[in-house]
Amino acid sequence: MPIEAGQPADSRPDRRRWVVGVDTHTDTHAAALVDALGEVHAQTEVSADPDGYIRLLAWAGEHLPAGQRMFWAVEGTRAHGHGLTRVLQAAGHQVIEAVPPVRGSRRRGGKSDRLDAIHAARTALINDHPATPRADGPREALRLLVTARQHYSTTRTATINVFKSVILGATELREQLRHLLTAAQIRTVLTLPEPETADVEERIRLQQLQTLAQTVTDLNAVLAANYQQLEDLVRQLCPALLDLPGVGPQTAAVALTAWSHHTRLRDEAAFAALAGAAPLPASSGRHQRHRLNRGGDRTLNAALHTIVTTRRRMKHPATSAYIARRTAEGLTPKEVLRCLKRYTARQLFRLMQTTAPATT
DSSP, X not given: OOOOTTOOTTSOOOTTSXXXXXXXXXXXXXEEEXXXXXXXXXXXXXXXXXXXXXXXXXXXXXXXXXXXXXXXXXXXXXXTTHHHHHHHHHTTOOEEEOOOOOHXXXXXXXXXXXXXXXXXXXXXXXXXXXXXXXXXXXXXHHXXXXXXXXXXXXXXXXXXXHHHXXXXXXXXXXXXXXXXXXXXXXXXXXXXXXXXXXXXXXXXXXXXXXXXXXXXXXXXXXXXXXXXXXXXXXXXXXXXXXXXXXXXXXXXXXXXXXXXXXXXXSSHHXXXXXXXXXXXXXXXXXXXXXXOOOOSOHHHHHHHHHHHHHHHHXXXXXHHHHHHHHHHTTOOHXXXXXHHHHHHHHHHHHHHHHHSOOOO
């Protein structure tokens, strides 16, 4: 059933509604239709393809009582459930991200696709602030660039580590490269000719070093192009982010990807909680304090960490003054870091809410 025009996508679900929970997988999707009291009225399983999505929509329409409204709780809206999510949104249905079952509850209640679909529906009914799927278009393009960049960067680091380990087994070549920086070592290796009198070990070592050096060089070019694409998209979506001290294209892209669009998160506190930067009470007796949050989106949390440490390293006046004041109040360095991350999350959220254009 379509949602009403103008209804906020992240509003609290109407308890009179019905919900379809969907457990998504590569080949099949399991679905369960549940009423507001959590009673299961129908279950089905369809193929994870366009034909299956159409059958699922028809099945839901057949089993929904006349005059009732429903919404969908879909697992993996940016993974196995991405195709279904797009079809549902195009048809005007309200979709939220289903919360996966925790391992403890699975152990007590059993595990199957149909049980997971029921869990998705029932959890959505009691969730006061359900998360909505991230937007497609430029926001999804940013997510793809950020994901690919993480892979390229990890691969580059691993390749350099192998390159360094291969150098250790050399003799004269190791002495030749010992005092050079990594970039200079790679350039030097790429220009070395194969010795005419080299034995099989030396010849293979040089070949592998040159292959590794070329791989690093290629990855450097890929990362540079990726960085430029990130900067171009961020300037298109929210250029004001790049004017903030300590915020570069990569951290801005991560923040925009997590925030996605104006109605996804209800307020700055929800954004901080998503980032794992919301304060968690850790008080006992006479000690009243908060601690770091180890949960949330760790990529977004790492971006906040990068921004804060960059501001601290560049001696950003406001950051330096804040650190000095909070340290004088008796906070530990970790507690100050937690507060700075929370402050930065608030700043980023407000800026994106006020300057980023609406999703097209």
